[in-house]
Amino acid sequence: MNQISIQNTNSDYFLKSVSKPFYQILVFNGCGKFEINLTHYEFTGYTILFLTPYQQFKWLDTNKTELQLIQFHGDYYCIEYHKNLISCNGILFNNIYEKPFFKIDKVYFDEICDIIDKMKKESRNEIESPFTNSIIKSYLQLILSISSKEKSKYLTNIKPNEIPNEDLVLFQGLLEKHYKTERSVAFYASSFYLSTDAFSKKIKKQFSKTPSQLIQERVILEAKKLLHLTYKSIKEIAQELNFEDEFYFSRYFKKIVGVSPSLYRKNVGISIVAK
Incomplete structure (x- = not known):
């Protein structure tokens, strides 16, 4: 397995859902739409996007967009091992509450493209x-x-009307506390005295x-963490995540991850x- 690849490509490469065991960094300019794990997003301008292993990515536009693509395996560059140097885990990768991409200034876009050219x-x-x-790892x-x-x-520059209100912050806290034992939307909706429909609309408006x-x-984020960062067996992970058995956990995981x-x-x- 190639541990890292750096290449020029275009959106045609992603017209079908792409799911790979690599971290991926996509750098591009323009406007359009794409899908990540069945969630639709729109972008404009200079954009950089970060995907974790086996995130499903699909380009939705037929207009061809040129991209710079970096793919690297966790064995090549472990973001957890280097967290004291680069705190990108939870900022760029593995944050389910934030969009996995953002708009950057042209000066930084050009700088990153220049670094990619040096890597190539x-x-x-x-x-x-x-x-x-x-040298390549240093550039990465x-x-x-x-x-x-x-x-x-x-x-930090998010507009005030885009900042999550207290209810949404409370939902994140509840989910972080109870996700291992409570997977029913009704459980979380009841904490806000809302119907599941009203609660779902409120959450989707904020998080898409x-x-x-x-x-x-x-x-799934916790399951991936346990699979990658521990030596725990599939059965032990299933138990920790409160699944009935390892077979039900495996079906649940495969249905979502692929x-x-x-x-x-x-x-x-x-x-x-790993410990």
């Missing part, structure tokens, strides 16, 4: 060097650093996702920080 040039170097891998780390800084600025999607994504927990672990690997 280094990877094509015909003279083998023991430093090539280190620089892109993640710039992106984390810009994403943090982006989040239904409560059911958010509950599923939170469970692959079984065992295949996910095999292809994504177990992190060097």
